[in-house]
Each structure stands twice: as C-alpha cells, then as structure tokens.
Amino acid sequence: MARHGVLNRRTLGLAAAATLVASLAACGGGDEDVPTINLFGGASASGFDEIIADCNEEADGKYRIVGNLLPSDADGQREQLVRRLAAGDTGMDLLGMDVVWTAEFAEAGWILPLDEEQAAAASEDTLEVPLETATWKDKLYGIPKHTNAQLMWYRKSLVEKVGDGEPPETWDEMFEMAEELKSMGEPYEIGFTGARYEGLVVGFNTLLSSFGGTVVNEDSSETTIDDKTVQALELMQRLASSGLASRSLSNSQEPEVFAQLQNGASAFSLNWPYVLSAMREANPEIAEDLGFAKFPAAVEGEPSRVTVGGMNFAISAFSEHPDEAFEAAMCLRSPEHQLSHALKAGEPPVIVSVFDEPEFQEAYPQGDLLLESLETASSRPISPVYQNISTIISSTLSPPTGIDPERTAEELDEAITDAIEGKGILP
Amino acid sequence: MSTATPVEEDEGTRIARQRFSEGKRAERRLGLMLVSPAVILMILVTAYPIAYAIWLSLFRADMRTPDQNEFVGLENYVTVLSSSIWWKAFGFTLLLTVVSVVLELILGMLLAIVMHRTIVGRGLVRTSALVPYAIVTVVAAFSWRFAWSQGMGWLAGDSAPLTGEWSSFWIIVLAEVWKTIPFMALLLMAGLALVPEDLLKAASIDGATAWQRFWKITVPLIKPSILVAVLFRTLDAFRIFDNIYVLTGGANETSSVSIVAYNNLIKGLNLGIGSTMSVLIFVTIAIIAFIFVKLFGAAAPGSDEGRR
Numbered sequence: 001m002a003r004h005g006v007l008n009r010r011t012l013g014l015a016a017a018a019t020l021v022a023s024l025a026a027c028g029g030g031d032e033d034v035p036t037i038n039l040f041g042g043a044s045a046s047g048f049d050e051i052i053a054d055c056n057e058e059a060d061g062k063y064r065i066v067g068n069l070l071p072s073d074a075d076g077q078r079e080q081l082v083r084r085l086a087a088g089d090t091g092m093d094l095l096g097m098d099v100v101w102t103a104e105f106a107e108a109g110w111i112l113p114l115d116e117e118q119a120a121a122a123s124e125d126t127l128e129v130p131l132e133t134a135t136w137k138d139k140l141y142g143i144p145k146h147t148n149a150q151l152m153w154y155r156k157s158l159v160e161k162v163g164d165g166e167p168p169e170t171w172d173e174m175f176e177m178a179e180e181l182k183s184m185g186e187p188y189e190i191g192f193t194g195a196r197y198e199g200l201v202v203g204f205n206t207l208l209s210s211f212g213g214t215v216v217n218e219d220s221s222e223t224t225i226d227d228k229t230v231q232a233l234e235l236m237q238r239l240a241s242s243g244l245a246s247r248s249l250s251n252s253q254e255p256e257v258f259a260q261l262q263n264g265a266s267a268f269s270l271n272w273p274y275v276l277s278a279m280r281e282a283n284p285e286i287a288e289d290l291g292f293a294k295f296p297a298a299v300e301g302e303p304s305r306v307t308v309g310g311m312n313f314a315i316s317a318f319s320e321h322p323d324e325a326f327e328a329a330m331c332l333r334s335p336e337h338q339l340s341h342a343l344k345a346g347e348p349p350v351i352v353s354v355f356d357e358p359e360f361q362e363a364y365p366q367g368d369l370l371l372e373s374l375e376t377a378s379s380r381p382i383s384p385v386y387q388n389i390s391t392i393i394s395s396t397l398s399p400p401t402g403i404d405p406e407r408t409a410e411e412l413d414e415a416i417t418d419a420i421e422g423k424g425i426l427p
Numbered sequence: 428m429s430t431a432t433p434v435e436e437d438e439g440t441r442i443a444r445q446r447f448s449e450g451k452r453a454e455r456r457l458g459l460m461l462v463s464p465a466v467i468l469m470i471l472v473t474a475y476p477i478a479y480a481i482w483l484s485l486f487r488a489d490m491r492t493p494d495q496n497e498f499v500g501l502e503n504y505v506t507v508l509s510s511s512i513w514w515k516a517f518g519f520t521l522l523l524t525v526v527s528v529v530l531e532l533i534l535g536m537l538l539a540i541v542m543h544r545t546i547v548g549r550g551l552v553r554t555s556a557l558v559p560y561a562i563v564t565v566v567a568a569f570s571w572r573f574a575w576s577q578g579m580g581w582l583a584g585d586s587a588p589l590t591g592e593w594s595s596f597w598i599i600v601l602a603e604v605w606k607t608i609p610f611m612a613l614l615l616m617a618g619l620a621l622v623p624e625d626l627l628k629a630a631s632i633d634g635a636t637a638w639q640r641f642w643k644i645t646v647p648l649i650k651p652s653i654l655v656a657v658l659f660r661t662l663d664a665f666r667i668f669d670n671i672y673v674l675t676g677g678a679n680e681t682s683s684v685s686i687v688a689y690n691n692l693i694k695g696l697n698l699g700i701g702s703t704m705s706v707l708i709f710v711t712i713a714i715i716a717f718i719f720v721k722l723f724g725a726a727a728p729g730s731d732e733g734r735r
Binding site for chain 1: 506512516695700
C-alpha cells in the first residue's frame with residue numbers, strides 16, 4: 001500500500017512537471033492555440049512589418065502572421081521555396097510568389113487552388129491580368145498582392161523639338177522622332193532593357209503581346225510561335241541595329257537604362273514607374289523635363305500590351321492552417337494595406353479602387369496611366385517550365401543585334417518545344 | 428627465398444606452414460570484420476546515392492510535371508550529350524582544371540621547397556602558409572568577389588572584371604589557386620622529406636648545379652607525391668562549384684559542369700536531366716582517376732627501374 005502511494009505520488013509529480021513544461025513551451029511560442037501563419041516572400045518590403053502587425057491585431061487571436069526572410073533576389077527566393085516545398089515542409093503557410101511561378105508550383109502540387117468562395121473574394125475589384133498570372137488550368141491559385149507595368153518615359157523638351165509636343169504612340173513614330181533628334185545632334189537614344197536576363201524576356205513579351213502573339217498555348221502543351229513572333233523579333237532587331245538604342249544595349253538592365261536617361265543620353269526610356277521618384281533624387285533637372293506615356297504600340301491603333309510584374313500570395317499545400325492562411329493573405333492585401341504598401345514600398349496595387357484614392361493619386365502622378373496600361377497588359381508565358389522558357393528567350397535573343405527574325409523564331413520554337421517535353425537544359 | 432639445395436619437407440614444417448596459413452586466414456577474417464562497418468557505411472552514404480542517381484537518370488523525372496514522369500532509357504544522356512550548354516561547361520571546366528592545377532603545381536612546389544628549407548621560424552612559416560586552406564571556400568570566395576566588385580573592391584577600381592568572360596575566368600583561377608596551393612605544398616613537402624640529404628650533397632660535390640639537382644634527383648624521387656597531389660587536385664578542380672557559385676554564379680559563360688548540374692537539379696527540379704549530368708561528371712572523374720592511376724602505377728619506384 002505504502003509503496004503504491006509513493007508510486008502514485010511520483011507519477012502525479014511527473015505529470016504535473018510535464019504539464020508545467022508543456023505550458024512553458026507554449027508560452028515561449030506565443031499564445032496557446034493560435035495558429036502561426038508563416039509568411040515567406042515579400043515580408044521584408046519596406047513597411048510590411050507594420051501591415052503584418054496590423055493584421056495580427058485585426059485577427060485578434062485567430063491567427064498570428066510571422067514574416068520570414070528570404071534571399072533578396074528572385075532566383076534565390078524561388079530556390080529556397082522550391083527546395084522546402086519539394087521536401088513537404090509544413091513550416092511554410094503563405095507564399096509570396098513572383099507572378100511567373102504559379103503554373104510551376106500548381107502543377108507540382110505545392111500550392112492549393114482557392115475554392116469558389118475564396119476565389120470570388122480574391123478576384124473582387126482586382127485587375128484582370130494579375131489574376132490571369134495566378135491562374136493555372138482554369139483554377140485560381142494565387143491572391144494577387146501587387147503588380148507593375150512598364151511605361152514610356154520621355155524628355156518633354158526634346159519631343160517638342162520634333163513634333164507638336166505629343167509623345168510617340170507607336171514604335172514607328174518613336175523611331176522617326178529619335179532619328180530626327182539624332183540628325184539635329186540632340187540626345188536621341190531609346191532606353192530598353194536588352195541585357196541577357198529576365199528584363200529582356202519582359203521586353204520581348206511586351207512586343208510579342210502587342211503584336212497579338214504568345215509563346216505557348218493555354219495549358220503549355222505546345223508552342224505558339226508564328227509570324228507574330230517573327231514580327232516581334234524584327235522590331236527588336238530593328239531597335240538594336242538602328243543605331244538609336246544605347247551602344248551598351250546588350251548590357252543594359254534597369255539601372256543602366258535609368259542611368260542613360262539620367263545622364264542625358266536617352267530621349268525615350270522604357271522602364272518601370274519608379275523612374276519618376278528616383279529621378280527626382282538623382283537628377284532633378286531631368287526629372288522636371290520628364291514626361292510619361294503609355295508604352296508605344298507595335299501596331300497602329302492597337303494598344304500596347306505591357307508585361308506585368310508583381311507578386312501573388314498562394315497557400316502552401318503542406319500548410320496546417322490553409323483557411324487561416326487565406327484570411328491572413330486577404331488581410332495583407334486589403335485595400336487599405338495595398339494603399340499603404342504602394343506609398344511606402346512603391347509597389348502598385350492590384351485593387352482597382354485603390355487607384356482612385358487621393359493619397360495614391362498624389363504619390364503616383366502616373367497612376368491613371370499605369371492603371372490604363374495594366375488594363376490592357378499581358379502576362380509572361382504561363383507554364384510549369386517557365387524557368388526554362390525564360391532562360392531560352394533571354395539567351396537566344398542576346399545580344400539583340402544578333403537576331404535574325406526567321407531563324408531566331410525557329411530556334412526559340414525548337415528549344416521551347418524541348419523544354420515542354422522535359423528535355424530542356426538550364427545553363 | 429629459394430636455396431640452392433631443395434630440402435625435403437618434413438612433417439613439422441608442413442604443420443607449421445598450415446598453422447601459419449590458418450593464422451593468416453583468421454587474420455584476414457578479422458580484418459574483414461573490422462572494416463565491415465566502414466564498408467557498410469560507405470555503401471549507405473556513397474553507393475546508394477550513386478546507384479539512385481544512375482536509376483533516376485534513366486527516367487523523365489521532373490518535379491514540376493510529376494504526372495508525366497516515365498522511363499525513357501538513355502534519352503536523357505542523348506539530350507545532355509547533344510546540348511551545347513553541357514559541352515560549353517565541359518570545355519570551361521576542363522580548361523579551368525588544367526590551368527589551375529598547373530599553376531598550383533608550380534607554385535605549390537615553390538612553397539613546399541620554401542617550407543622544407545626554412546630554418547628560422549619553421550613552425551610559423553608552415554602554419555601561416557596553411558591559412559588559405561583553412562578558410563572556408565565560400566567565405567574566401569566572397570572576399571574575392573567583394574575585392575573585384577566595381578567601385579567597392581580594392582582590386583577592381585572602376586572596372587568590373589567579374590562581368591567579362593575571360594577576366595572572370597582568371598579571377599576564378601586565382602581564387603582556386605590561392606586556396607589550394609597549401610594543400611599541394613603540404614603533399615609535396617611530405618615527398619621532399621624523403622629525399623636523402625646525402626644524395627644531394629654527393630651530387631653537389633660532383634658539380635651538379637641546384638637546377639640539375641632539382642630535376643635529376645628531387646623530382647624523380649618525389650614523383651609519386653607529385654602524382655598523388657596532382658591527381659587529388661585534378662579530381663577536386665573538375666568538380667569546382669563553390670568558388671564559381673559565389674564569384675559569378677555561372678554568368679558570362681563561366682558555368683562549370685557542377686554548376687550546370689546544380690541549376691538543373693536544384694533550380695530546374697529536373698531530376699532526370701540533373702542526375703544524368705551528375706552521372707556524367709562521375710564517369711569523367713572516374714576516367715581521369717583511371718588514367719592517373721595507370722600513369723602513377725607506371726611511374727612507381729621499382730617498375731621505374733625496369734623501364735630504364
């Protein structure tokens with residue numbers, strides 16, 4: 001009996017200690033029973049920690065978002081996400097994905113499709129093309145977070161010298177103006193991201209879409225390379241060999257294109273919306289003279305179709321709290337938060353009504369134009385093998401002076417077909 | 428052991444011999460038992476991954492399109508071996524290997540002689556010479572990268588050498604050579620210690636110059652050490668990854684075969700193509716090792732005598 005008592009007491013003591021340890025551990029990890037939503041991607045943008053804190057407060061114990069750091073470059077981010085997803089890591093709930101990753105992640109079964117109700121909520125008042133980038137095989141996987149599109153920046157004083165002060169509407173007009181400026185001995189260059197990297201893919205995709213072409217069909221089962229591709233390549237080759245682009249076109253990424261405008265070499269510059277605010281800092285004189293217009297059209301009368309950038313949220317298939325993750329995403333991209341994000345981090349919203357906010361209009365003089373551009377925008381090829389397609393395009397088209405439209409189109413066709421058939425090799 | 432007059436084998440010798448061979452057998456058994464844990468471990472950590480990589484290389488195994496995975500036989504090998512990307516990387520790796528190993532051998536030999544001949548502060552000289560080898564490659568590579576970065580690095584100034592193909596090549600060689608000279612020197616120094624001082628003195632008295640003594644005495648005697656050092660370094664250099672990964676990331680046509688394999692395996696998630704490349708790297712290394720071992724065998728002391 002006595003021994004029994006001792007044993008019992010000992011067991012009780014142990015149990016009590018275990019409970020204590022367990023509750024202590026829970027305290028260390030945060031409040032009890034509050035699901036943690038681990039966000040990977042986009043969390044380090046300027047001011048985003050405030051948005052996270054806001055949402056955590058709003059959630060009021062329903063969930064708690066933790067922003068995790070990822071490498072700063074897109075390739076590094078994707079690599080880490082992919083590696084962890086391939087291993088079925090349950091420690092990731094919400095993924096901030098580049099717009100071009102959707103098909104790959106969805107096809108691999110790493111992200112969850114939104115159900116009807118969720119999809120309706122995520123699409124409400126949201127721009128069409130960002131939604132398109134978040135869709136794979138007719139299912140919406142992503143919740144668009146922010147977007148972006150290139151504009152044409154130009155020097156007002158120069159454009160006035162060769163016309164009525166209206167910026168060129170088509171590539172042909174732009175070439176003519178640049179040619180005339182060149183003969184007058186004025187700055188004439190057309191800034192374009194022609195280096196061998198993703199920016200070249202963006203530029204090519206914009207030209208191709210403006211001609212009405214695509215790279216792959218809807219389910220990425222075959223290529224759709226045709227005479228439209230040849231036309232786009234002809235235009236790019238014309239830009240490279242006209243003598244109107246910068247001599248360092250084949251080495252120009254966004255910073256170089258910006259610098260060419262900043263140091264007065266460019267008359268026209270095809271670049272992202274950040275140019276205005278950056279130029280005010282870098283060269284106020286040029287910034288004064290800076291005008292912006294829609295990306296020039298490839299075909300007269302048809303609007304240009306610029307390529308969207310940006311980010312979508314998606315829910316990891318391995319998340320233990322998918323519903324909470326969805327709610328968290330919806331909070332992080334709510335109209336108020338998109339507005340503050342656009343103001344603080346310079347990342348344009350995907351929700352149409354935010355473009356009408358007075359605060360936004362003030363900070364983004366180019367806002368209306370941006371919205372207009374986004375409404376006729378295009379997405380890059382949507383395909384599980386986008387990584388291959390992107391590499392193929394940038395390496396085949398580089399340097400742009402080496403483009404031989406017919407032959408280059410054939411090369412693209414062959415290489416991308418190989419990639420779709422699983423025979424693609426990444427360099 | 429043969430003697431002029433064959434002796435009749437008596438019972439005692441026979442038993443003794445039998446016991447001796449029994450003892451030998453037991454010893455061998457014990458030996459096998461003692462190495463078996465190591466062998467099993469090696470099979471687990473080496474043979475299994477190699478076999479699995481070979482197995483995967485026969486499949487279309489792409490994590491991005493899991494529904495389309497199937498057995499494709501040697502198709503992946505055809506794809507890789509007919510790809511200009513692969514051969515470009517192969518050529519680059521080979522060139523890098525040859526150039527860096529040659530430089531390492533020359534400089535490593537100089538350092539070994541210095542380390543061998545140092546009289547004052549021998550320990551200090553030897554320890555400090557080993558410092559580059561002790562630094563983690565990635566850390567050293569980052570130092571090189573920053574040093575060669577435009578506008579920031581103390582070596583770069585206004586130029587951007589890491590954006591050009593050949594300048595990148597030489598920087599990679601430099602980083603690689605700087606890092607592995609100590610390894611080379613250490614192996615060579617072990618060889619130098621075996622060269623009898625008397626031989627060198629005798630040659631010196633006979634009027635041989637330092638240059639002649641080096642080529643006619645030192646080099647032949649330490650040939651095995653040289654070959655082992657060169658073999659190790661060649662195999663290592665051919666698999667170069669970390670220096671390139673940090674310095675250029677494979678940009679400007681500076682991808683080594685390991686970088687290409689990594690890009691296809693880890694970035695591209697194409698396990699079939701990536702494994703095929705790994706297998707091809709493995710085979711290449713095996714061939715290099717085979718050639719060297721044959722060379723090494725032919726040059727081993729003893730057989731050397733017979734050839735001359």
